[in-house]
Amino acid sequence: NAGVTQTPKFQVLKTGQSMTLQCAQDMNHNSMYWYRQDPGMGLRLIYYSASEGTTDKGEVPNGYNVSRLNKREFSLRLESAAPSQTSVYFCASKIPFPRPKAFFGQGTRLTVV
Amino acid sequence: GQQLNQSPQSMFIQEGEDVSMNCTSSSIFNTWLWYKQEPGEGPVLLIALYKAGELTSNGRLTAQFGITRKDSFLNISASIPSDVGIYFCAGQLNNNDMRFGAGTRLTVKP
Numbered sequence: 001n002a003g004v005t006q007t008p009k010f011q012v013l014k015t016g017q018s019m020t021l022q023c024a025q026d027m028n029h030n031s032m033y034w035y036r037q038d039p040g041m042g043l044r045l046i047y048y049s050a051s052e053g054t055t056d057k058g059e060v061p062n063g064y065n066v067s068r069l070n071k072r073e074f075s076l077r078l079e080s081a082a083p084s085q086t087s088v089y090f091c092a093s094k095i096p097f098p099r100p101k102a103f104f105g106q107g108t109r110l111t112v113v
Numbered sequence: 114g115q116q117l118n119q120s121p122q123s124m125f126i127q128e129g130e131d132v133s134m135n136c137t138s139s140s141i142f143n144t145w146l147w148y149k150q151e152p153g154e155g156p157v158l159l160i161a162l163y164k165a166g167e168l169t170s171n172g173r174l175t176a177q178f179g180i181t182r183k184d185s186f187l188n189i190s191a192s193i194p195s196d197v198g199i200y201f202c203a204g205q206l207n208n209n210d211m212r213f214g215a216g217t218r219l220t221v222k223p
Contacts, residue, residue: 004155035213042117042201042213043156058210090155097208099163100144104155 002026006091006105013081013112021076021108023091031094032074033058033102034066036087043090049074081112119202119214127222132189134217136202141182144205147174150216151198159200160187192221 007022025032030051035043045058049068063085065077078085091105119136126132136145144163148156160171162178162185169176176187185204189196202214 040122040215042119042215043203044213045210048210094211097144097205099161100205100211101146101158101161102203102211103158104148106153106155 004091004093004103004105006089006108008108009106011108011110013078013110015082015112017081018077018079019081019110020078021089021091021110022073023075023105024073025091025093025103026072027093027103028071029093029095029103030071031096032068033092033094034064034074034076035090035092036060037090037107038087046076046089078110081110083112086110086112117202117204117212117214119217121217122215123218123220125220125222126192128192128194130192132192132196132219133186134200134219135184135186136204136214137184138204138212139183140206142204142206143182144211145176145178145185146203146205146211147176147185147187148201148203149198150201156201189219192219194221194223197221 004025033048034046044060047066049055052071067075089108092102094102117136147159150156160176165182166180167178173190199216199218201216205211
């Protein structure tokens, strides 16, 4: 049982390059999330998808786009990478309220030079 | 955005000691979750709490949902070297966003 799978695990981009981070879950959850983790900041929500076909902005959406391709897959795209987007990115899927639990992938460590 | 206040930021303890960390918020939650993150990995769920006053254990870990619904704590008893990592709290109210603390980095000296 893989849970939440993210690819790639590591990536180095030059400023201005684009890339897509992939995420897939096999737990049949409706809700999926993208977070970024920076030192001393905890996890901050970039975008989320409450169900297939819907996406919404989180706390720090600027510079990112997302696609909920189907129930399993939720991708995060950086159209023009900036050094401020150097971070570790986590995808999560979640069991909803009233007993929510979030399950995370292993993360993508992105460096923008 | 609103973050939870998690303390302490870091702890250096001797193997065998007990550990206590907590999370506070100015807002109420009806869910508190505790996660552990090891280097190069994603956060892994340790304990989930859904009711004010609830006390739940998972092996040597015990967590409590504060009765005011604005705080939670996590205790680790008789620490061992593999307890090393960053511990995060997370709170959620109804269907709103799940909010995370900045983490407590735990180091255990053998």
